[in-house]
Amino acid sequence: MPILEVNNLIKNFGSTKVLKGISFTVEKGEVLAIIGSSGSGKTTLLRCMNYLETPDAGSITVNGEPYFDVELNKSLSEGELRAKRLHFGLVFQSFNLFPQYTVTDNILLASLLLESEKLKARLKRKEIGKTEYRAEKSRMRSKLMGTASALLEKVGLTDKADFYPCQLSGGQQQRAAIARALALTPDILCFDEPTSALDPELTGEVLKVIRGLKSGDSTMIVVTHEMEFAASVADKVIFMSGGVIEEQGSPAEVFGSPKSPALKSFLGKKKF
Amino acid sequence: MTCQLFALTLIFALPLGLIISFGTMSKLRPLRTVMKTVVWIVRGVPLMLQIFIVYYVPGFIGLETIDRFPAALIAFVINYACYFSEIYRAGIEAVPVGQTEAGLVLGMTRYQIFTRVTLQQVIKRIVPPMGNEIITLVKDTALARVISVIEITRKAELFADKAIIWPLFYTALFYLVFVGALTLLFGYIEKSQSYYKI
Ligand SMILES: Nc1ncnc2c1ncn2[C@@H]1O[C@H](COP(=O)(O)OP(=O)(O)OP(=O)(O)O)[C@@H](O)[C@H]1O
Ligand SMILES: [Mg+2]
Numbered sequence: 001m002p003i004l005e006v007n008n009l010i011k012n013f014g015s016t017k018v019l020k021g022i023s024f025t026v027e028k029g030e031v032l033a034i035i036g037s038s039g040s041g042k043t044t045l046l047r048c049m050n051y052l053e054t055p056d057a058g059s060i061t062v063n064g065e066p067y068f069d070v071e072l073n074k075s076l077s078e079g080e081l082r083a084k085r086l087h088f089g090l091v092f093q094s095f096n097l098f099p100q101y102t103v104t105d106n107i108l109l110a111s112l113l114l115e116s117e118k119l120k121a122r123l124k125r126k127e128i129g130k131t132e133y134r135a136e137k138s139r140m141r142s143k144l145m146g147t148a149s150a151l152l153e154k155v156g157l158t159d160k161a162d163f164y165p166c167q168l169s170g171g172q173q174q175r176a177a178i179a180r181a182l183a184l185t186p187d188i189l190c191f192d193e194p195t196s197a198l199d200p201e202l203t204g205e206v207l208k209v210i211r212g213l214k215s216g217d218s219t220m221i222v223v224t225h226e227m228e229f230a231a232s233v234a235d236k237v238i239f240m241s242g243g244v245i246e247e248q249g250s251p252a253e254v255f256g257s258p259k260s261p262a263l264k265s266f267l268g269k270k271k272f
Numbered sequence: 273m274t275c276q277l278f279a280l281t282l283i284f285a286l287p288l289g290l291i292i293s294f295g296t297m298s299k300l301r302p303l304r305t306v307m308k309t310v311v312w313i314v315r316g317v318p319l320m321l322q323i324f325i326v327y328y329v330p331g332f333i334g335l336e337t338i339d340r341f342p343a344a345l346i347a348f349v350i351n352y353a354c355y356f357s358e359i360y361r362a363g364i365e366a367v368p369v370g371q372t373e374a375g376l377v378l379g380m381t382r383y384q385i386f387t388r389v390t391l392q393q394v395i396k397r398i399v400p401p402m403g404n405e406i407i408t409l410v411k412d413t414a415l416a417r418v419i420s421v422i423e424i425t426r427k428a429e430l431f432a433d434k435a436i437i438w439p440l441f442y443t444a445l446f447y448l449v450f451v452g453a454l455t456l457l458f459g460y461i462e463k464s465q466s467y468y469k470i
Contacts, residue, residue: 050377078381086379100392107387112379153279161465166469184378 001064003028003219004188009058011044015207018044019055020243026188026221026236031214033230033251034223036240037266042223045240046190049221050090062087062187089186093193095177097148097165103176104161107148107183114184115140144183151179171202175209182213189213191222200226227270231255239263273341274446278412281348282406288349289356296361314354320418323347327419338466343414348409355405363398364390396465403458407451 002025011019018041026032034042047053048068049060060068067084076084097106119140123133152158155175165173174194181189191210195203207229213220214233224230230237230251237254239247241262247254258264314322327343330336338346352411367390375385417426424446428439 052373053375082379082381085377088377090377092370094370096368096370098374098389099470100389100396110375110380113384113388164437164468165399180378262317 002026003030003063005061006049007059007061008059009045009048009055011041011048011053011055018243019048021058022240022243022245024238024245024248026219028219029215030203030219030235031218031233033234033237034221034240035227035230035237035254035266036246040240041243043192046090046192046221046223049188050088051085051192052090054112086184089181089184089189091174091177091181091189091191091194093196095165095170095173095197097173097177097180099165100154102162102164103152103157103168103179104145106149106165106176107151107180109142110180111144111147111183112141115144147183148179151182154182154212155179156205168204169202171205174198174206176266178206178209178213188219188221191220191224193223193225195224195226225270227255227267239266241266273411273416273421277341277345277348277416277421277423278410280345281352281409281413284345284349285352285356286366288353290360292353292357293364295359296357297364311357312353314351315358319347319351319412320415321352323415323418326350340419340421341416343419348412348416352405352409356402357400359401359405360394362401366397368394375443392465393470396468396470399458399465401464403454403462406458407454410450410454411447 004026005022005027009019009022010017022041022045024032034045036042044053048055051068054073055068055070057070058068059066062084066072067087072200075082098109101109116137119128119133119136122128123130128136149161150157152161155178157172157175157179160168160172161174165176168176174197178194180229194210195206198206203226207226210220210222211229211233222230222234232251234251237249237251238245239254239258239260241260246260247258247263254263255267258267292307292311295303296311298304298307298421323344326339326347330338371389371393372382372385375389380388399439413423414425416423425443428443431439
């Protein structure tokens with residue numbers, strides 16, 4: 001069973017049709033690369049999957065369970081939506097780190113809030129007493145701290161743990177943002193042109209981190225203009241054009257023997 | 273009277289301004305239009321006239337008149353709340369939407385995002401313009417005299433009428449010291465926020 005199934009997704013902004021029926025599947029552990037020219041709807045697709053936009057029609061299924069369809073999402077409570085959205089993570093083109101927090105606190109903030117809420121709920125339901133609550137809380141805290149430092153090591157920022165985002169280079173900021181997204185252990189991590197806002201000499205370090213995440217159980221969707229990267233890291237490539245999937249297949253198929261004229265001309269424009 | 277007017281105006285106008293700013297940014301169009309119009313009128317009419325209006329109009333239309341000090345206070349609170357609301361609005365709108373979106377994607381609630389992420393950035397942005405506005409307030413308190421609230425300048429003038437000129441200088445000195453203290457305070461707050469850049 002695929003971990004993600006997107007079915008005939010449609011999104012309009014007013015009278016502009018941006019997604020005109022997108023369907024694809026991703027298997028667990030796969031890396032999907034999405035390529036396509038500017039304005040083809042790649043960002044909109046990622047935003048729909050992360051509940052930042054509401055599609056007008058279509059459905060999304062994660063692990064066989066409904067994640068999005070128009071009627072379902074109207075009936076879900078705030079809490080249920082929140083729980084569902086944690087299936088996905090998103091790394092933004094412009095990082096969007098929280099400037100007032102250190103790298104460590106950026107990574108910790110959301111999971112700390114989430115876990116404290118769970119603990120408080122248990123206290124309220126009287127499942128645990130006050131003293132137990134405090135003990136659990138400090139245990140939870142140190143566990144999350146441990147996770148955070150493991151993540152920092154993974155993205156090579158151990159020595160920057162207590163730095164503020166403004167003290168980091170673009171590449172370091174993006175690596176911190178990746179660690180922040182990983183902290184919530186999403187089933188599917190999305191990247192929206194993670195290197196487009198970086199100087200060319202900094203893209204390598206970020207791509208290397210993403211490449212390093214490729215393993216049996218982390219599923220990733222990467223929107224990118226780095227064709228070599230897509231070709232080498234992806235298991236599957238989707239080429240979008242004008243709101244539809246024009247072509248999809250293995251990197252060898254898409255890059256090696258493109259069929260549609262749109263893809264041919266798109267690849268022709270890239271130095272590849 | 274001057275210090276009281278200053279302090280009470282701040283206590284009421286700072287939160288009221290935040291509420292008004294939410295109104296002017298509301299998704300509900302009628303509410304937004306009404307609030308924007310109110311802000312436009314209050315900022316467009318001289319404060320002195322507003323003090324007159326609050327003090328005299330209830331009497332004209334047959335309502336109970338308001339005492340001098342409360343009347344001045346009400347006019348100040350409304351006037352300054354509207355100015356503050358514009359500062360808040362600019363501060364809130366200047367925080368990139370990406371901050372909220374990053375929070376949402378991480379599963380934070382809108383309330384958590386506002387209190388843990390947005391608010392500190394708003395405060396950092398609004399400290400300098402707030403400082404300016406509050407310093408203006410110190411000096412505007414002198415306007416309360418138009419309905420004979422005996423604030424400090426009026427008091428000095430009463431002495432000056434008796435050909436004693438010094439109290440006017442002391443008054444100027446009072447304002448200078450007051451404003452100087454506030455300037456130091458705001459400088460300190462600004463500095464305490466300077467450990468990060470936005
Ligand atoms: N909030 C919005 N309101 C109106 N139109 C929008 C909005 N967001 C995106 N669009 C339009 O949708 C289309 C697709 O935009 P999208 O950002 O998804 O493209 P993209 O493939 O990510 O492009 P790029 O490679 O430049 O990032 C564009 O024509 C854009 O103008
Ligand atoms: Mg885009």
